[in-house]
């Protein structure tokens with residue numbers, strides 16, 4: 001219980017007031033706890049190597065494409081240094097000292113191209129670049145590097161770059177669209193509900209900032225001057241800490257609906273929370289205070305939102321394990337497969353073909369779990 005006290009956690013029914021953001025309370029207290037948790041990890045990484053790179057396939061507004069996903073090592077997220085989000089362990093993978101040079105970043109891109117050459121039959125049509133921070137933050141990736149990377153991938157169809165909404169502007173997006181690349185900015189919105197984003201995720205921006213970023217992408221799209229499109233891909237987090245299973249599902253359904261209604265946002269990627277090391281979620285999990293979402297909840301949300309005007313996908317990482325989204329252990333692979341099928345085909349009938357006895361337990365959890373008795377099951 002001491003963790004709740006030390007983060008200044010308030011009962012869910014209280015109304016937000018400006019005082020909770022005062023020193024020692026609310027966000028300030030979340031950050032203090034997160035800094036202490038992250039400081040338990042000491043690690044440093046080679047700035048000439050990407051954090052990770054892999055090949056996959058993804059659903060895009062132009063259909064399913066082979067993809068090359070790159071996690072660039074850019075010195076990490078500034079927000080994470082301040083304390084950061086309650087579920088995010090990525091800062092532990094960042095380079096010591098803060099920033100990575102132009103040359104080192106391009107070395108990382110070369111390593112990724114070599115990986116692709118060795119493992120793929122042909123160059124991927126879709127490039128996705130994440131940084132554990134913001135690719136469009138010029139303190140992480142300077143304008144010169146951004147343009148060099150746009151130039152490197154000019155022969156591909158589409159590029160996705162990750163950024164917090166503050167750094168999204170039409171000129172930066174134009175660096176890619178001018179190369180003829182359809183361009184999406186992936187924004188870790190997590191939820192459309194400001195209260196949940198602030199108090200459960202500890203992310204500082206508002207839904208209005210996300211709407212502004214979508215407007216910038218829509219403006220870049222209008223000004224592109226070529227056939228290239230620009231848009232936003234919203235990343236949502238299902239079941240941050242402190243929400244019950246049913247609250248988490250309801251929050252995702254309304255978030256997906258609100259995102260799909262914003263002009264410029266064409267895709268929503270709704271991802272279940274997993275327990276990463278050196279995070280507040282990990283501390284809660286260790287003290288039996290957190291259970292990752294059920295895969296049935298993921299399927300339920302996808303079914304409920306299948307008719308919105310956006311592509312909705314989900315990629316449950318670590319499915320079937322205690323630290324990842326899971327059901328009973330028997331049906332996890334089957335439900336995961338149905339989710340992946342849904343991602344590619346957007347057809348909710350895929351979920352009619354999966355069932356398991358544990359659905360009855362999930363029903364009880366949805367009905368009976370309350371914030372003061374959670375998690376009802378592990």
Ligand code: SF4
Pocket residue numbers: 077078079080083084085088089090091132133188203
């Ligand atoms: S989730 Fe994103 S913004 Fe939050 S700490 Fe992690 S990298 Fe930073």
Ligand SMILES: [Zn+2]
Pocket residue numbers: 327328329330331332356357358359
């Ligand atoms: Zn089951």
